[in-house]
Amino acid sequence: MKVHVDQEKCQGHSRCYILAPELFDVDDLGNGFERGDGTVPEGLEDKAQLAVDNCPEFAITITTD
Numbered sequence: 001m002k003v004h005v006d007q008e009k010c011q012g013h014s015r016c017y018i019l020a021p022e023l024f025d026v027d028d029l030g031n032g033f034e035r036g037d038g039t040v041p042e043g044l045e046d047k048a049q050l051a052v053d054n055c056p057e058f059a060i061t062i063t064t065d
């Protein structure tokens with residue numbers, strides 16, 4: 001499972017980072033981006049989904065292999 005932030009959609013609310021700092025970081029403007037290549041470590045799948053569900057811009061997507 002991987003998460004990805006669409007920078008075109010992200011409006012910088014930092015909610016993803018607040019909810020799942022293990023998976024997301026934010027830049028100086030508060031725009032979120034996935035850590036590393038976005039791979040979700042085992043056990044953090046629920047947090048990934050929580051971030052998706054709480055992103056007001058629908059900017060986060062989850063992909064599975």
Ligand code: SF4
Pocket residue numbers: 005009010011012013014015016017030031032033054055056057058059060
């Ligand atoms: S919650 Fe969504 S809009 Fe807000 S910083 Fe994260 S990806 Fe961007």
